[in-house]
Amino acid sequence: MKTILEGSVAVAEAVRLCRPDMVCAYPITPQTHIVEELSRMVADGRLDAGYVLAESEFGAASIVLGGSAVGGRTYTATSSQGLLLMVEVIFNIAGLRLPVVMTCANRAVSAPINIWNDQQDAVSIRDSGWIQLFVEDNQEAVDTHIQAFKIAEELMIPVMVCMDGYVLTHTWEPVDIPGQEEVDRFLPPYRPADRLDPDDPFTMGSMVGPDAYMETRYNVHMDMMEARQVIKRVCEEYREAFGRGGTGVIDSYGMEGAEVVLVSMGSLLGTMRVAVDELREEEGLKVGLIKVRCFRPFPKDAIHDAVKETQTVGVIEKDISLGLEGTLCSELRAAFCGEDSPEISSFIMGLGGRDITVEEIKQVARDLAANPACRVEFRGLREELLKGDEG
Amino acid sequence: MMEREEGRIINLMEPGHTGCAGCGQAIGARLVIKAAGPRTIIANATGCLEVYTTTYPRTSWEVPWIHSLFENAAAVASGMEVTLKAMGRYEGVNIIAQAGDGGTADIGMGCISGMFERGHDILYVCYDNEGYMNTGYQRSSLTPPGARTTTSPPGRKTWGNVTRKKNMPLIAVAHGVPYVATATPAEPRDLMRKVQKALEIEGPKYLHLLVPCVPGWGIESHLSQEMARLATETFLFPLFEIENGVITKVKKVKDRRPVEDYLRPQKRFAHLFKPGGEPILEELRLMAEENSRLEPGPATLTGA
Ligand SMILES: Cc1ncc(C[n+]2csc(CCOP(=O)(O)OP(=O)(O)O)c2C)c(N)n1
Numbered sequence A: 001m002k003t004i005l006e007g008s009v010a011v012a013e014a015v016r017l018c019r020p021d022m023v024c025a026y027p028i029t030p031q032t033h034i035v036e037e038l039s040r041m042v043a044d045g046r047l048d049a050g051y052v053l054a055e056s057e058f059g060a061a062s063i064v065l066g067g068s069a070v071g072g073r074t075y076t077a078t079s080s081q082g083l084l085l086m087v088e089v090i091f092n093i094a095g096l097r098l099p100v101v102m103t104c105a106n107r108a109v110s111a112p113i114n115i116w117n118d119q120q121d122a123v124s125i126r127d128s129g130w131i132q133l134f135v136e137d138n139q140e141a142v143d144t145h146i147q148a149f150k151i152a153e154e155l156m157i158p159v160m161v162c163m164d165g166y167v168l169t170h171t172w173e174p175v176d177i178p179g180q181e182e183v184d185r186f187l188p189p190y191r192p193a194d195r196l197d198p199d200d201p202f203t204m205g206s207m208v209g210p211d212a213y214m215e216t217r218y219n220v221h222m223d224m225m226e227a228r229q230v231i232k233r234v235c236e237e238y239r240e241a242f243g244r245g246g247t248g249v250i251d252s253y254g255m256e257g258a259e260v261v262l263v264s265m266g267s268l269l270g271t272m273r274v275a276v277d278e279l280r281e282e283e284g285l286k287v288g289l290i291k292v293r294c295f296r297p298f299p300k301d302a303i304h305d306a307v308k309e310t311q312t313v314g315v316i317e318k319d320i321s322l323g324l325e326g327t328l329c330s331e332l333r334a335a336f337c338g339e340d341s342p343e344i345s346s347f348i349m350g351l352g353g354r355d356i357t358v359e360e361i362k363q364v365a366r367d368l369a370a371n372p373a374c375r376v377e378f379r380g381l382r383e384e385l386l387k388g389d390e391g
Numbered sequence B: 001m002m003e004r005e006e007g008r009i010i011n012l013m014e015p016g017h018t019g020c021a022g023c024g025q026a027i028g029a030r031l032v033i034k035a036a037g038p039r040t041i042i043a044n045a046t047g048c049l050e051v052y053t054t055t056y057p058r059t060s061w062e063v064p065w066i067h068s069l070f071e072n073a074a075a076v077a078s079g080m081e082v083t084l085k086a087m088g089r090y091e092g093v094n095i096i097a098q099a100g101d102g103g104t105a106d107i108g109m110g111c112i113s114g115m116f117e118r119g120h121d122i123l124y125v126c127y128d129n130e131g132y133m134n135t136g137y138q139r140s141s142l143t144p145p146g147a148r149t150t151t152s153p154p155g156r157k158t159w160g161n162v163t164r165k166k167n168m169p170l171i172a173v174a175h176g177v178p179y180v181a182t183a184t185p186a187e188p189r190d191l192m193r194k195v196q197k198a199l200e201i202e203g204p205k206y207l208h209l210l211v212p213c214v215p216g217w218g219i220e221s222h223l224s225q226e227m228a229r230l231a232t233e234t235f236l237f238p239l240f241e242i243e244n245g246v247i248t249k250v251k252k253v254k255d256r257r258p259v260e261d262y263l264r265p266q267k268r269f270a271h272l273f274k275p276g277g278e279p280i281l282e283e284l285r286l287m288a289e290e291n292s293r294l295e296p297g298p299a300t301l302t303g304a
Helices: A007-017 A032-044 A057-069 A080-095 A120-124 A138-155 A180-186 A213-242 A268-283 A300-307 A327-335 A358-370 B024-036 B048-053 B073-087 B101-106 B109-118 B168-174 B188-200 B221-233 B259-263 B267-273 B278-292
Strands: A002-006 A022-025 A050-053 A074-078 A101-106 A131-134 A159-164 A172-176 A250-253 A260-264 A287-292 A294-296 A312-317 A343-348 A376-378 B040-044 B065-067 B094-100 B123-128 B179-183 B205-210 B240-243 B246-250
Touching: A002 A007, A007 A032, A007 A101, A007 A138, A007 A159, A007 A172, A022 A032, A022 A057, A022 B073, A032 A050, A032 A074, A050 A057, A050 B073, A057 A074, A057 A080, A057 B073, A057 B109, A074 A080, A080 A120, A080 A213, A101 A120, A101 A138, A131 A138, A131 A213, A138 A159, A138 A172, A138 A180, A138 A213, A180 A213, A213 A294, A250 A268, A250 A300, A260 A268, A260 A300, A260 A327, A260 A358, A268 A287, A268 A358, A287 A300, A300 A327, A312 A327, A312 A358, A327 A343, B024 B040, B024 B048, B024 B094, B024 B123, B024 B188, B024 B205, B024 B221, B040 B073, B048 B094, B073 B094, B073 B109, B073 B123, B094 B101, B101 B109, B101 B123, B109 B123, B123 B168, B123 B188, B168 B179, B168 B205, B168 B240, B179 B188, B188 B205, B221 B259, B259 B267, B259 B278, B267 B278
Parallel strands: A022 A050, A022 A074, A074 A101, A101 A159, A131 A159, A260 A287, A260 A312, A312 A343, A343 A376, B040 B065, B040 B094, B094 B123, B123 B205, B179 B205
Antiparallel strands: A002 A172, A131 A294, A250 A287, B179 B240, B240 B246
16 A cells, blocks of 8 residues: 555564564664654554564664564664664574664764765665665565565565665655555565474574684575575565566666666665666766675675676765775775776775765766776765864 | 483583583583483573583583674574474474673663563573673673673773663563563572573563673682572572562571672672772662662562
């Protein structure tokens, strides 16, 4: 059914349709509306699930871990400092192969404290063993959450759906919320091969020494690599069932004969699509876009193939690996390691909620067209704030 | 593997693990699970017990058992309880969260407080060996005054640990936990009775076990049970039960022993018997004296 909903409410509706056994979270802006809505649903009897009020995000992550270990479908959501407080458990959930689904409403990290959107939080834990899917709009957020449970449970790998805080969570958009029966048909009940059960006891999370630890990591890695195919397949199945819904691991736009390719993740893609249209129509500049939907596992081959004909690539991202460059940019460079690589430049923009305009994106493309040389640049800085105290 | 048919289960925590000979925690943990029975799921924190019972590919546990992290056993158990209830699989299942004194009273405090507050139907067992033993006997907030640990060493200016034990039982009582008790492996029947009683009560339960640590305390393996007994007989570790905020039972000590009888055999207290150690010995005597005055009635801040 098509309705106009706030992004957070739309996500809560999607989670409800997935019939979680237990939901647990701790409030943090801009994630809060999601779990507020879920708790309302539980209070009203619209959602028949255990709802736990955790004492912290660390507790919340641990609680969904426990719920998943006894064989329940569990969900949590967080942002920024909350995600960072969860980190120890985040690695643990992945290592224990528990298919928890979490929404990360992306937000900048402290210090300085800032509640607005960038993607530093999720990007900072890219090596934790979670699948990370970034969504562009609220419809994709709805569709991706439903896919996330299926992907997680098939692979026994947790999935984090990353949606830009405020830009998506607090924005009202028309979204098509599927019916319960359709979702039930798509998403089977969670039936784990192993669960903590007195009728069939087993030990989970034991101490593993140098003789076997590495093999467990290898196994997770191989399944993570395999996950790219599963993500694509689940996307296709979803498309068949619902007539829409995500683009697998990457998406492309305006790539015909593109001389400059811009790459990014999340809601910025919407703005970038406008910039591309205008550049092509008004300036005859052939610009294309690659949207990285799946950040982990990294769709190295897909991106490689998509941009290999191009000489000039600019990565625009709302995060930075301090002391190097944008993280997504590094990943892209790695995709061409040992081969002829296009010029790949890193543009750090929009940190802490700074607006990114269509014009700024167009300027990045124009600058790259004029000079494709490799560089790392911040765009949209306020020079007057960089001068120090004296001024 | 062990036979699991009714009546044939001997140990739900099996021998063959790599715990130290005489480990009080191993004895305590085996009694706890023996009393709780096979329909129990355990969430165990990181620490000695976790490491020596589950070194891959072996396990000592004949019940479903999970280890996640050092500080989250109470939260993992909370998640298990709520989810099993939501799935309709909770009937007839006991859930136990267990951790050492560090995993409980220090780093685990936030999660355990949340579990108590939310009122989950979980038995929490703290195995108190009065230090972080798994990492080599460092001080915890349950290390007694004067004890030598690797991070509270006596030196020219100090006499070992300077703080008193954090009062975990009363912290549990203050959360409204309906059943709180202390026990030691030296009184196995009492310990098992308390586990069984706790599991019959709906809501959170807190059981605090004093478990001697052979290398940490610097004692002979065969003295482990003796030390646990002396801890009670000197009143340094009184045995009691608190139900709904009221002390309902305190173990009577027929033959009260001076604290020195407990302290002297342990290397961690040896320095207290040198000239200058008297003020700390006096403080420990005072603690024992306070504990000896415990009696049935409302649980107050001193004494318990
Ligand atoms: C977050 C974190 N910090 C520190 C450690 C290291 N560590 C593992 S066990 C342990 C001490 C355990 O002490 P306690 O809880 O008293 O249990 P014991 O080993 O004495 O039974 C420590 C410090 C850890 N695993 N995780």
